[in-house]
Amino acid sequence: MLTRTTIEQRGRGMGRVSGVRSVASLIEMMGAPMNFARNSEIYGEGEPADYLYQVVSGTVRTSKILADGRRQIGSIYLAGDIFGLEVDDEHTFSAEAITDSRVLVIKRSALISLAARDSEVAHQLWTLTGRELARVQDHILLLVKTAQERVVGFLLEMAERVPAGDMIELPMPRQDIADYLGLTIETVSRTLTMLENDGAIALPTSRRVMLRKRALGRLNA
């Protein structure tokens, strides 16, 4: 865990930055790198949302534990994705590294005060939140479908997001897929074997999936 001091040092002086207005490039220029081991917490639910994060490598999830102990995964972030941005001052979900991950961290207050002066930055913050909203809305649509449709939807989403061809490497174990889709690991597993039997995918290893998009598209009601 990086110390607060280090982050402040790197975050300092943002007011002087000029001509750079993409939040992503601000993070890339001034973010402090931090490493998180598999399953370690990046921030907790209810904690003050003091930082904004960008995934450099690895995979991150946000999640919430329900009263009955079940866990719901809200979002999944892959390399390049920005997460942890809140409009309120508190994180509404917690965030954990799914695999060993490297992220860049930048102070939220610095961005917000920059946004007050620079309308381009303000627009970017808005856009980031809007993208998040769009993803969550898509997620809702997934959650009301059948198990097969959820799994197919998940695979197609991953195929879009990991820059690869038809062979994708799942960035997470079955349990995380299940908690993202609101299913059990057994159902996820069975559904994948079913898809394999139907020739819609191939599973050379449990983490590698060969997608036959034509067939999947047909199953993706």
Place this chain on the structure above:
Amino acid sequence: MLTRTTIEQRGRGMGRVSGVRSVASLIEMMGAPMNFARNSEIYGEGEPADYLYQVVSGTVRTSKILADGRRQIGSIYLAGDIFGLEVDDEHTFSAEAITDSRVLVIKRSALISLAARDSEVAHQLWTLTGRELARVQDHILLLVKTAQERVVGFLLEMAERVPAGDMIELPMPRQDIADYLGLTIETVSRTLTMLENDGAIALPTSRRVMLRKRALGRLNA
């Protein structure tokens, strides 16, 4: 349906407005009133998102039809709520009036250009999108629970949002509740009668619900 001309006329001159920076009050001052009959469309999925809306009276839903014909309701808007704000240029859901409704309409482009000059307005737009995000995230948590928990969650949400005591008037028929919760009307109906039998609610009419919050809270895992 109000003509475009009328809306443009009222929307004109926003640049001259000064000292008023809440989006809600901008809409109230300059919005054009429109009326929509029960079940009529306010805007369609995929249409350009040229306007922003505020409910004056009535109830509005946003929805999407899934490939199999089922309908998912994304959000519900009551008097005072702002809806239709998009970061992209297109509406991702359609919006319909659940009951006869009156809404105020304002041009999105006017707000966006105002936001470019006025950081307070920019911050407001961001906040509105952030609130929407928070609601959708809560909605996701509802959708992975049992039928009883979903219905209880819905009732408690309504109790918070309609300014009333323990007796609330449901602003929508069973079918809309079902489509919001990802259930069938039969399950919603049965669950309500069950809650009544358990003494957690009373149902003097199908639209009026007397909430015994103590009991409901206990059921709301």
Place this chain on the structure above:
DNA sequence: CGACCATTTGATATGGATCAAGCGATGTGG
């Protein structure tokens, strides 16, 4: 009163959860 629509109630079917066991890869200690 009668027609229509929303809601409730009933009977049955089924998709996914649960409980349980087996399997295959990875890693560790002897």
Place this chain on the structure above:
DNA sequence: CCACATCGCTTGATCCATATCAAATGGTCG
């Protein structure tokens, strides 16, 4: 280098919550 423990995944058997199909009831408006 092999035996064994561990962990993630798959497969199997059964159960149960909710969907589906069907009919009855109730409330509203002409």
